[in-house]
Amino acid sequence: MYLHHPTREDFDLPTVLHALSDPQRLRIVVSLAEHDEPARCGSFGLDVTKSTLTHHFRVLREAGVITQELVGTSKLNSLRREDLDACFPGLLDAVLASALTAAA
Amino acid sequence: MYLHHPTREDFDLPTVLHALSDPQRLRIVVSLAEHDEPARCGSFGLDVTKSTLTHHFRVLREAGVITQELVGTSKLNSLRREDLDACFPGLLDAVLASALTAAA
Numbered sequence: 001m002y003l004h005h006p007t008r009e010d011f012d013l014p015t016v017l018h019a020l021s022d023p024q025r026l027r028i029v030v031s032l033a034e035h036d037e038p039a040r041c042g043s044f045g046l047d048v049t050k051s052t053l054t055h056h057f058r059v060l061r062e063a064g065v066i067t068q069e070l071v072g073t074s075k076l077n078s079l080r081r082e083d084l085d086a087c088f089p090g091l092l093d094a095v096l097a098s099a100l101t102a103a104a
Numbered sequence: 105m106y107l108h109h110p111t112r113e114d115f116d117l118p119t120v121l122h123a124l125s126d127p128q129r130l131r132i133v134v135s136l137a138e139h140d141e142p143a144r145c146g147s148f149g150l151d152v153t154k155s156t157l158t159h160h161f162r163v164l165r166e167a168g169v170i171t172q173e174l175v176g177t178s179k180l181n182s183l184r185r186e187d188l189d190a191c192f193p194g195l196l197d198a199v200l201a202s203a204l205t206a207a208a
Contacts, residue, residue: 013202014127021122088202094194098117 003075006064011087019063020095024048025056029065029079030099033092038069038076107179110168115191123167124199128152129160133169133183134203137196142173142180 020026028044041057048056057077060066064083068075084092124130132148145161152160161181164170168187172179188196 013199013206014125014130017121017199018125021118021125023118026118088198090194090198091202094192094198095117095121098192098195102117 001070003061003068003070005061005067008064008083008087011064011083013088015063016065016084016088016091019059019065022056022059024052025060025065026095026099028056028060028077029092030096030103032066032077032079033081033096036079038078040074040076105174107165107172107174109165109171112168112187112191115168115187117192119167120169120188120192120195123163123169126160126163128156129164129169130199130203132160132164132181134200134207136170136181136183137185137200140183142182144178144180 020029024046027046031044032039041053046053046056057066057068057075060077061068064080064087067078067080069078070076081092124133128150131150135148136143145157150157150160161170161172161179164181165172168184168191171182171184173182174180185196
């Protein structure tokens with residue numbers, strides 16, 4: 001299975017904002033930022049169907065927010081923090097801070 | 105015509121990110137930020153139908169990104185910069201900076 005990942009040159013601000021504009025996807029991003037290590041799709045405790053979960057991870061990957069690496073039959077997800085910070089300085093930090101404030 | 109505006113307490117991060125996740129709406133927000141004065145819906149030079157334009161402004165208003173004030177038969181739009189900065193510190197600035205970089 002080939003998993004497309006956009007390069008920094010292909011990053012698009014509206015696409016990234018759209019990827020971040022869903023509560024479940026925000027929760028995934030916040031969790032990846034907090035733990036700072038690759039995590040399997042099923043490890044985020046989201047109460048959604050498997051196909052919805054797959055959709056959310058694909059939207060994040062195709063926007064450039066995360067990388068997905070195939071390991072056996074699983075996908076390991078990582079936040080593309082450096083790439084996001086390089087293309088949209090301050091955006092991820094502001095989103096994460098606001099998301100954590102809202103959740104507190 | 106009654107125009108609903110959410111209070112700061114009703115601001116929702118995913119809703120605001122969604123409002124900002126469209127190229128035309130981003131252009132409206134960037135323009136309002138640059139000129140810092142209320143502007144009519146038709147003054148943004150967007151090549152879209154009137155109903156699409158109305159939709160974009162409604163999405164921005166209902167998310168709390170702009171205020172719309174009725175003046176005669178027109179609506180005057182303003183950016184809710186203070187409210188956004190209070191609820192989501194750094195977010196609007198990061199989005200504006202990234203949008204301006206992308207447009208440069």
